[in-house]
Amino acid sequence: MGLNEFLFLLAGLKWTLALSAIGFVGGGVVGLVVALARTSGIAPLERAAASYIGLFQGTPLLMQLFVVYYGLALVGLKLDAWVAVAIGFTLHASAYLGEIWRGSIEAVPRGQTEAAKALSLNYVSRMKDVILPQAIRISLPATIGFLVQLIKGTSLAAIVGFTELARAGSIVSNQIFQPLLVFGVVGALYFAMCWPLSLYGAWLERRLATATR
Amino acid sequence: MTSHATTTPAATDTPMIVMESVEKWYGGFKALTGINLSVRAGEKIVLCGPSGSGKSTLIRCINHLEAYEKGAIRVDGIALRDDSSTIDAVRREVGMVFQNFNLFPHLTVLQNCTLAPMRTLRQSRKDADANARRLLDRVKILEQADKYPAQLSGGQQQRVAIARALCMGPKVMLFDEPTSALDPEMVKEVLDTMVALAEEGMTMICVTHEMGFARQVADRVIFMASGEIVEEAPPEIFFSNPSHARTKQFLGEILRGH
Numbered sequence: 001m002g003l004n005e006f007l008f009l010l011a012g013l014k015w016t017l018a019l020s021a022i023g024f025v026g027g028g029v030v031g032l033v034v035a036l037a038r039t040s041g042i043a044p045l046e047r048a049a050a051s052y053i054g055l056f057q058g059t060p061l062l063m064q065l066f067v068v069y070y071g072l073a074l075v076g077l078k079l080d081a082w083v084a085v086a087i088g089f090t091l092h093a094s095a096y097l098g099e100i101w102r103g104s105i106e107a108v109p110r111g112q113t114e115a116a117k118a119l120s121l122n123y124v125s126r127m128k129d130v131i132l133p134q135a136i137r138i139s140l141p142a143t144i145g146f147l148v149q150l151i152k153g154t155s156l157a158a159i160v161g162f163t164e165l166a167r168a169g170s171i172v173s174n175q176i177f178q179p180l181l182v183f184g185v186v187g188a189l190y191f192a193m194c195w196p197l198s199l200y201g202a203w204l205e206r207r208l209a210t211a212t213r
Numbered sequence: 214m215t216s217h218a219t220t221t222p223a224a225t226d227t228p229m230i231v232m233e234s235v236e237k238w239y240g241g242f243k244a245l246t247g248i249n250l251s252v253r254a255g256e257k258i259v260l261c262g263p264s265g266s267g268k269s270t271l272i273r274c275i276n277h278l279e280a281y282e283k284g285a286i287r288v289d290g291i292a293l294r295d296d297s298s299t300i301d302a303v304r305r306e307v308g309m310v311f312q313n314f315n316l317f318p319h320l321t322v323l324q325n326c327t328l329a330p331m332r333t334l335r336q337s338r339k340d341a342d343a344n345a346r347r348l349l350d351r352v353k354i355l356e357q358a359d360k361y362p363a364q365l366s367g368g369q370q371q372r373v374a375i376a377r378a379l380c381m382g383p384k385v386m387l388f389d390e391p392t393s394a395l396d397p398e399m400v401k402e403v404l405d406t407m408v409a410l411a412e413e414g415m416t417m418i419c420v421t422h423e424m425g426f427a428r429q430v431a432d433r434v435i436f437m438a439s440g441e442i443v444e445e446a447p448p449e450i451f452f453s454n455p456s457h458a459r460t461k462q463f464l465g466e467i468l469r470g471h
Contacts, residue, residue: 114278115315115374119329119381120304129328133319 001181005172009182012168013189019154019164020193022086024147027093034098036127039105049098056095062156064088069160081160089150089157096146104139105131137208144201148194165189228287229254229385229416230275235284237270237440244270245281246440254384257411258418259427259448262437263463268420271437272387275418276307289384305333308378312390314370316362322349322373323358326380334381341380348376352406368399372406379410386410388419422467428452436460 038049056064068091069084079087108131116126136143155166163171169186173179230252237245245267252258260268273279275286277293277300286293288303317325326345330336336344349355352372354365362370371391378386388407392400404426411417411430421427427434427448434451436444436459444451444460455461 109315111311111313111315112317115309115311115317116329117278118276118304118307118309118311119377120301120333121329122301122333125328125332129332130317134317137319 001172001176001178001185005176005182006185008172009165009168009185009189012163012165013193015157015162015164016151016154016166017193019085019089019157019162020147020151023089023093023150023154026086026090027097027150030090030094031097031101034094035101035105038098038102049102053095053099053102056091057099061088061092061153062159064091065156065160081162084160085157085162089154092153093146093150097143100139100142100146101135104135104142107138108134137205140201140205140208144197148197151193151197152190227254228252229256229289230418231285231287232271232275233285235271235274235281235286237267237274237279237281244440245274248284248442250435250442252385252416252418254416255414256416256432257430259431259434260418260420260437261422261424261427261434261463261467262443266437267440268437269389270440272309272389272418272420275385275387276304276309278309305381306383307385307387308381308383309387310371310374310378310389310391312393314362314367314374314394316370316374316377318362321359321361322354322365325362325373326377329377330380345376345380348379349373351379351409352376353402366399367395368402371395371399371403375403375406375410385416385418388417388421390420390422392421392423424452424468436463438463 034049034052037045038053040046065085065088068088069079069081072079072084112130112134113126116130121130154164157164158167165186169182173182176182228251230250232248232250235245235248236243248271250271260271262268270279274281275288275293280295289306291299291302291306293299293303316322317328320328323342323345326349327336327338327341330341330344331338346355346358349358352375354369354372354376357365357369357373362373365373375386375391391407392403395403400423404423407417407419407426408430417430419426419431431448433445434448435442436451436455436457438459444455444457446455451460452464455464
């Protein structure tokens with residue numbers, strides 16, 4: 001494998017990182033809305049959020065990408081591949097993060113909400129200043145775990161034409177007929193992205209835990 | 214917000230809290246039955262009774278941590294209804310101290326005390342800090358201002374919780390079994406703080422089984438059972454000459470342990 005092939009893989013890596021960032025930012029923003037709706041205490045909102053989570057957790061990401069990119073094109077809504085992928089990953093990630101964060105919000109003791117209410121803090125302040133800082137800490141292992149899954153899941157974007165890391169790997173492998181070497185390098189690159197993230201999560205968790213001791 | 218509590222320690226005739234025929238249900242279970250209670254400004258009430266008698270539910274209705282189904286509650290002239298503006302207005306007048314302290318674990322002692330004044334009363338950080346330090350000093354815990362709650366003992370945490378509530382400048386303080394979660398040696402420091410607060414003329418409703426505290430500061434002791442007010446009397450009469458059999462039985466059980 002020469003330098004050119006390796007640079008080609010790195011170009012794929014760049015797309016993988018971009019797709020992961022889109023999924024995590026989009027999923028994070030929408031996921032927070034979903035988690036807040038799911039814990040709002042307003043029955044129709046909670047049911048809607050639960051259905052949303054059920055729908056996008058219960059169907060494969062591959063299928064969601066197909067529907068958004070090819071399915072919508074069939075009914076006349078032709079989306080740019082970037083937009084399709086951004087929507088697909090946002091739907092997927094927001095459902096998972098919404099459910100993770102719902103559990104974390106509910107894991108914060110009830111007395112915290114009651115104390116905040118008794119101090120006449122409004123909903124926004126109760127969430128922003130009291131509940132979410134505690135919920136985020138609780139959710140950290142699961143959130144980081146999901147982010148690692150998401151990075152690996154971006155390989156599915158190949159089906160709508162993205163030459164991200166996994167796709168770049170199979171192209172290079174087909175050119176130089178050294179699949180073991182090529183996919184070994186691809187695997188190492190994935191590992192190089194995910195492993196520091198896991199370490200960072202563990203470090204963050206320790207740091208936040210000691211802050212309250 | 215028409216009436217203003219006087220600053221004299223003695224109770225006045227101005228009603229601070231009025232409950233009229235308040236009823237509260239948990240599904241099919243009636244938690245409060247026709248509660249009528251009027252608390253004057255500056256008055257100190259001790260609420261006691263067996264567990265499940267509705268005493269915590271009663272005080273939690275006053276700041277709407279629990280909704281009530283029937284009757285009316287007025288706090289300092291504000292009719293408490295099921296809408297956020299009156300609930301908010303009432304909560305600004307009413308401080309609450311919980312059995313389990315419920316301090317915010319991710320904030321320091323000082324931040325616990327300044328959060329609500331800065332968010333709700335729009336105080337500047339400087340003003341909120343100064344006020345919080347003054348009140349932390351009053352509950353004798355100023356030196357712990359920069360620690361986190363988990364670094365403090367239970368008694369210290371509960372005193373911080375009292376200071377945190379006072380930072381909002383409440384006219385009424387509700388105490389929900391404030392010493393029940395404490396080790397015995399820490400009960401006194403919290404009770405001393407409450408006594409000092411009472412002597413300054415704060416209107417207080419305390420759910421507690423600390424009968425020494427009731428004797429010392431209460432204007433009235435109220436005994437509840439099965440969601441009803443069974444008996445209310447000044448402490449000297451309540452303890453020496455209770456009129457109801459259930460009160461006698463309860464006092465017999467609770468005082469035997471002391």
